[in-house]
Amino acid sequence: MNDAKYGVLLVNLGTPDAPTTGAVRRYLAQFLSDPRVVDVSPLIWKPILQGAILPFRSPKVAKLYQQIWMDEGSPLLVYSRAQQRAVAQRLPNIPVELGMCYGNPSLNEGVEKLLQQGVENIILLPLYPQYSCSTSAAVFDGVSRIFKDMRTMPSLHFIRSYPTHPLYIKALVTSIEKSFQQYGKPNRLILSFHGIPERFIKTGDIYYDECCLTTEKLKEQLEEKLGYPKEQVMLTFQSRFGREPWLSPYTDKTMEKLGSEGIEHVQVVCPGFSSDCLETLEEINEQNREFFIHGGGKQYEYIPALNDDPEHIDLLEAMIREVCKK
Missing domain, CATH: 3.40.50.1400 (Rossmann fold)
Incomplete structure (x- = not known):
């Protein structure tokens, strides 16, 4: 220094x-x-x-x-x-x-x-x-x-x-592992990131690419460390605003669909949020829980943000x- x-x-x-x-x-x-x-x-x-x-x-x-x-x-x-x-x-x-x-x-x-x-x-x-x-x-x-x-x-x-810092991925895997130990491994693990308009990506924003990088690293580590299959991990986007197309698939529509397809147990983590807030505690833990259960799902858990872990x-x-x- x-x-x-x-x-x-x-x-x-x-x-x-x-x-x-x-x-x-x-x-x-x-x-x-x-x-x-x-x-x-x-x-x-x-x-x-x-x-x-x-x-x-x-x-x-x-x-x-x-x-x-x-x-x-x-x-x-x-x-x-x-x-x-x-x-x-x-x-x-x-x-x-x-x-x-x-x-x-x-x-x-x-x-x-x-x-x-x-x-x-x-x-x-x-x-x-x-x-x-x-x-x-x-x-x-x-x-x-x-x-x-x-x-x-x-x-x-x-x-x-x-997005791929080893300690960031490690912290996420640890938080997911704690949830798996407490509630069992779900049929699907949803990685829900905050959405942005598709137009931003088309004009040069690298956000989508970085969300994909985080997702791929997490999939690798979850399979290696926890034996959780990559194909059971899903990337979705939440919190859209306005009428123009935003990044998809949308988290809320995914929850409705999974419940209707017979997927009984999901867990959701929001890797893009370093602190719990309205979008995680209310939108994900409350609204999307209702979408999943109303659609036919049985068991839903939200995995808290990393906060001050x-x-x-x-x-x-x-x-x-x-x-x-x-």
Whole structure:
């Protein structure tokens, strides 16, 4: 490690400050105004967002957040804070801060805290294992805006993605193995990733390729370590928004189909989510459970995100140390 002081900014997507319509509306307004997320001309999109999307979606989404809200706050923030604390304990000489791309704590707050501690090299670690222009690139954009007006800016080390990092795959296999031990091996293991519009892939986004890389590595390790057949592992995509085609097969449609085809037992893991959040705790663990059971399935388990599991912290620590050694 050179003499320049390093600091780490862990970044996740973000969350409302409270499970209320007002807080959700403020959060969604910021999130859905990012051109990395919705790449429609603001002249067209802003009236639609303000006049139709936010008034309709905000109360609905607030009710969903109320179902999963923890005593300590939003699950995504609670688990992200736990990750921050765990990484900081592993790296006592390196400041570790947390920033959210949307909402609080903001990226600006995280960067400012690092600079106040004399950091000259910022390791920017988006907690997205698979790169997408709508997530990882949005983080880079947000941090770049902070640096834009600085006379002297720190060096930036951007960890773009880690879809096949051995410690990432190892942590996922361990979490899946625990579920198999507790509930038995399912007829199908579903790997559900967050979807993006197909159009993004056609115009150069590598997200789909990186999801496939993670899937193939997981299949290999699950067969080798747990004896679980590759052909019983399925890749699907969740959380689509709007009317244009998104990456498929869709998770919800898959659940309906599997139940009707006589598949009795499924387990679902979401490898693209480093922390449990609305999309895992409500959409996957609740909505998709209903789709599967209603379709004729019998047994359904959701395998939690890696959160602050020690093997996940091993991964984050290792990636940070790899940068510091360069």
